[in-house]
Amino acid sequence: MTTASSLSRARLLAGAALFAAVAMPAQAQDVGPAATAPAPAPAAQDTQGDADTIVVTGSILRGGDTGVSPVTTLTSANLDARGINTVQDAIQQLSSNNGAALTNSFTANGAFAAGASAVSLRGLSTSSTLVLFDGLRAAYYPLADDGSRNFVDLNTIPDDIVDRIEVLRDGASASYGADAIAGVVNVITKRKFEGVSGRAEAGIAERGFGANQRVTLTAGTGDLDEKGYNAYVSGFYFRSSAVRNDDLPAPFNSDDRRGIGGPNNIINGQNAAGALGPFSLGSTLYVRPGTTGRYQILNAGAGCAAGPAVTPNAAELAANATLPVSNVCQEDFTNQYGVVSPKIERFGGSARFTAKVGDNAEAYLAVNFQQTSSSYTGDPAVIRGNAPAGILYPQFSTSSGAANFAAGSGILTLPVYVCAGRVNCTAANGTLNPNNPFAANGQTAQLVGRSPTGVTRNETRSRVYRGAMGITGTAFGDWDYKVDATAMHTDLARRQNGYVYIQHLLDVIADGTYNFVNPSLNSAAVNDYLTPENVSNASSDLYQAQATVSKTLFDLPGGPLQLGVGGSIFYEAIDAPSANPDTNGPTQRYFSLNAFGTEGNRTVSSAFFEINAPVIDQIELSASGRYDSYSTGQSNFSPKAGILLKPIRQVTLRGTYSRGFRIPSFAEANALPTTGYVTQQISGIPNAFLAQYGANCSQQNQAGCPTYLTTYSIGNTTLASPDLKPEKSRSFTGGIVFQPISQISLTVDYFNIKKTGAITSASTAPAIAAYYAGTTIPDGFNVIADAADVNNPNARPRIGFVQSQLINSDTLNSEGIDFGATGRFDLGPVRWTTNLAASWLLNLSTTFPDGTKEKYVGTLGNFNLTAGSGTFEWKGNWTNTFEFDKVAISGTLNYTDGYDLSAMDQGDAYKDCGQSPGYTGCHVKSYVTFDLNAAVNVTDKVQVYFNALNLFDRLPAIDPVTYGAYLYNAVQAGNGIYGRSFRAGAKFGF
Structure with missing residues (x-):
């Protein structure tokens, strides 16, 4: 055929x-683009000498x-x-x-x-x-x-x-x-x-x-x-x-892919039927009391940090226990922050x-x-989740008094009290946390979102x-x-x-010196402390x-x-x-x-x-x-x-x-150790694993899966070898x-x-397949799980990193x-x-x-x-x-x-x-x-x-x-x- x-x-x-x-030649071995118009100014010469004196690439003979x-x-x-x-x-x-x-x-x-x-x-x-x-x-x-x-x-x-x-x-x-x-490639100068x-x-x-x-x-x-x-x-x-993505025409300028038959990947975007997808996190800071319940904007009066807000309907709220009752902020990361060149x-x-x-x-x-x-x-800098691509600690959880990452989830916890000592803060040695709206009720709060200090710059x-x-x-x-x-x-x-220094973030949470409710009130010194220049x-x-x-x-x-x-x-x-x-x-x-x-x-x-x-x-x-x-x-x-x-x-x-x-x-x-990120397609994840994220989530119905699974990358961590x-x-x-x-x-x-x-x-495919199938990871690989999905904290997490040696x-x-x-x-x-x-x-x-x-x-x-x-x-x-x-x-x-x-x-x-x-x-x-x-x-x-x-x-x-x-x-x-x-x-x- x-x-x-x-x-x-x-x-x-x-x-x-x-x-x-x-067609016609220059020299037998030379296959290159055609010559241009006759160059002006014969007085300005840039010759290489007679052809019989040139030593060309690949030869040491005159x-x-x-x-x-x-x-x-x-x-x-x-x-x-x-x-x-x-x-x-x-x-x-x-x-x-x-x-x-x-x-x-x-x-x-x-x-x-x-x-x-x-x-x-x-x-x-x-x-x-x-x-x-x-x-x-x-x-x-x-x-x-x-x-x-x-x-x-x-x-x-x-x-x-x-x-x-x-x-x-x-x-x-x-x-x-x-x-x-x-x-x-031999670059030859005049x-x-x-x-x-x-x-x-x-x-x-x-x-x-x-x-x-x-x-x-x-x-x-x-x-x-x-x-x-x-x-x-x-x-x-x-x-x-x-050149930025918002300079380009559609579809290269937006996370909304509905124009090409794809999903609306705008943060908290709505699908073709108008339904709000799983709750995703952008530049707006959200909190919730304790470790359960619905999120709400930390500063409801200020509204969304970027993009419009939408209000979920009853069906959407019933389908997602963490979804805010109102002010679900939409944000088009590609349009607002994407760089082409x-x-x-x-x-x-x-x-x-x-x-x-x-x-x-x-x-x-x-x-x-x-x-x-x-x-x-x-993009705006991350302030939640475990820091990826570490040398000695590729994933971690830590406890620093009441200001901590929740073990296994990477979600920041805002303590009830803050104090200058940053640890063991109580009513006796500190004050109620001004960033925690639930502190007066004696409750901690979980904080999610991105740095309010602006975007990163390299x-x-x-x-x-x-x-x-x-x-x-x-x-x-x-x-x-x-x-x-x-x-x-x-x-x-x-x-x-613009990148957040992890310990400094924990510091300002524990001592209350950073104003997360109204970031515009923070001094330059406080901003610089949170995101020091590297x-x-x-x-x-x-x-x-x-x-x-x-x-x-x-x-x-x-x-x-x-x-x-x-x-x-x-x-x-x-x-x-x-x-x-x-x-x-x-x-x-x-x-x-x-x-x-x-x-x-x-x-x-x-x-x-x-x-x-x-x-x-x-x-x-x-x-x-x-x-x-x-x-x-x-x-x-x-x-x-x-x-x-x-x-x-x-x-x-x-x-x-x-x-x-x-x-x-x-x-x-x-x-x-070095980590490169490879996009993981949901088509490579078995349905048995996807089912943990809802009855509607499957390879046949990817729209029913959270963006936690549909838009993420796996870190391939490479370990060097001197031998x-x-x-x-x-x-x-x-x-x-x-x-x-x-x-x-x-x-x-x-x-x-x-x-x-x-x-x-070695190819990471067998290790990835083994993790999602729940079988033994092959020798020579170490698979590290990612932080849990905030919307499905009890489901088995996706893969964070796969480690292997060269x-x-x-x-x-x-x-x-x-x-x-x-x-x-x-x-x-x-x-x-x-x-x-x-x-x-x-x-x-x-x-x-x-x-x-x-x-x-x-x-x-x-x-x-x-x-x-x-x-x-x-x-x-x-x-x-x-x-x-x-x-x-x-x-x-x-x-x-x-x-x-x-x-x-x-x-x-x-x-x-x-x-x-x-x-x-x-x-x-x-x-x-x-x-x-x-x-x-x-x-x-x-x-x-x-x-x-x-x-x-x-x-x-x-x-x-x-x-x-x-x-x-x-x-x-x-x-x-x-x-x-x-x-x-x-x-x-x-």
Whole structure:
């Protein structure tokens, strides 16, 4: 049977084949976006030197790589043609970047690595892609992706001096060592620059939000060839405003999902029939006498803190013994507090001096500084419930006199009396509690709600300092050498406001110093005591020295036999203490801030070689290898072999085989326990468990279940292990480059990566299923129950946390095909440049030691790697540029595939719709956008340009499961959620 999916694939393949007949190449190994209009100002040059002197990514031999490995090259002209204004965005839009990428929008929604962005080639996660600066390593971001994976933050790349980005889509541990399992992103800066150039631009979404601005200025002097030196300095400023959910159109701007056939998830919202659901808690403070009975607003005269009030009818009151008689406050958290993307502000400066040294050498010195700030606001702070994600106390109950958390429930108790001593308060040494309306009757009160001091706020400020120097030349007649050294330091400060400090909350309850009845009367000092500012600092460092020499040994029939050898030593370190430790006790910390923290350092010594043998004109062989030795006791040898066949001039066949490794991250080996949250679908909870929450609560009648069960996440707590071994990989590629004429090139490359001993926590699905079924929890797991439902205190609680330790366990496979086509045609007065890049992921799967297998392509999985953002089967873009004298118009079609709402690592069968809530169907549709760019050379030295991004105002399909964004997939959609956006600017060069 021919399925719709296979039909769509067939059409795309046929379209690619047809397109190949009218496409044209740059270089055989380069598959990147098309060039833009002719750049103004020939006086401002930013060349990289002659092609025969370039050492490209993946090779240490002079003369450049011959094309045995697939490489995507993005130039600054490419990015201009597509209307992309940051390197971070450019890398995120690579067709080979799949699934587990970390986006700026995701980091505004509770990601561990707040304020950062990272690439994930082949869907193998951010830690399996190596990011380099000019072929040298870069310091890791101090915080880890998902609390476990080291990566380089793409936001730290100085956009203004980038000449090109080379993406090696092949295993490269033989050249670069650890982490290059899925490939390498090498950011190459300008070698020299003469003149003065700059740009200024601004943009905004059509709906009036998402404003962004960029200015750059670069000045350089000295002709390197004639004067023997070149020096340039450069600076930039970039800013993008925060985007909030209330900026977006429905349904992305409200918790009320009735417009898409779903539930009304507004706090205390009413369903389609107008009936009030179970009592839920928002910003308004409620109390009830003792431990039973109905709640009432603490300050009835003030009404609801946010949103309107509704009055329950008799049937609703009869169905819920805790529901207030009146003033049930409704609150739309997504609309009032939701953030789509943080505010980002970046600025920095760079300088480079390059000089000829004698007749055969060239030396350089480069320095860079960049500061990136990212900030966003959150919800009102929690003041009830046990603090999650502790180090020593993942859940607790405490008694501090009469001010306490009720054991097992986490509900705050207001005592009858308050006193300065805060314990054992009586009429003799204290006064009646002014916050307890039942104190005069001798009754305690239970307090529920959120902090009345305002919303939480998070800010990260990253400062990156980098220096590099080196010399390249020829000695003893025919020995080519290259020596480089670099140092990079990242200083990260996190500032968090509005979070309630647990012990301080207990203090002000016990001594009565905080006015919960009328919070506006509290002094700034009292507010600051309840929610003190939390500042934590982290840092990372990288120091590297590397040297290579190469020589032509002798000539073969096909050309010179070249040999290169080299050595490297580097030191890397991370110091990221927990921002919220509980080492001083379970209450000496903040509510809801994660306790993640890690530190570590290591020195790595390496030796490597490369040999290239053009046996005959039609056959070229290559081999390379690298040995890495770690001060922490690990070592690894990584070999690689390649072959290039040219049976005829128009056809080149290429293939590689390599082995690689990924060293355990500092977080995996040394971190404090980390907790990530995964949305739990009610469809995964047995009816026998649901029945405790009412006769009407079942998988078949989810509307009858409390929001306690329908909208919650499970904390997956990961325990580090210092005994982890490196992950090992085997990869091979095979491809064909077809160039029927000089204007046309078509490439097809197959890749297959197998990673063994993958570091992971075992699937939590068996432990979750065992808890809900009431059976024995499997070995290796610890399931911690959550606080009880305030509306059903006698029912067995839902799961709070599942704990497990990291292990070397699984085998991961990634397999797929990359397609590329480029072309350039002169059609009379018009030059047409076209480029297609697409990736087809055939397989991304995990095989466990017992032989069972989970498949993820076309689904939401793997949650452990993708945070529920899915694994896309197809991803690609197609750019066409038409140049008319001084005018260039470019259009880019962007495509990201859809996926099934299921994930095998969440207990589903493959593509069984197991995560779907039922009202959106089983499949999230593919996402297609079109960007338009126009550029005009006003003079030889001035160009103006205009971008229309997402020209047809396409919004992404509804995804109610992915938790990195609300009702859509941030990795699939990118900035497309903004709708149609515009940007205009001007650049000059003299």
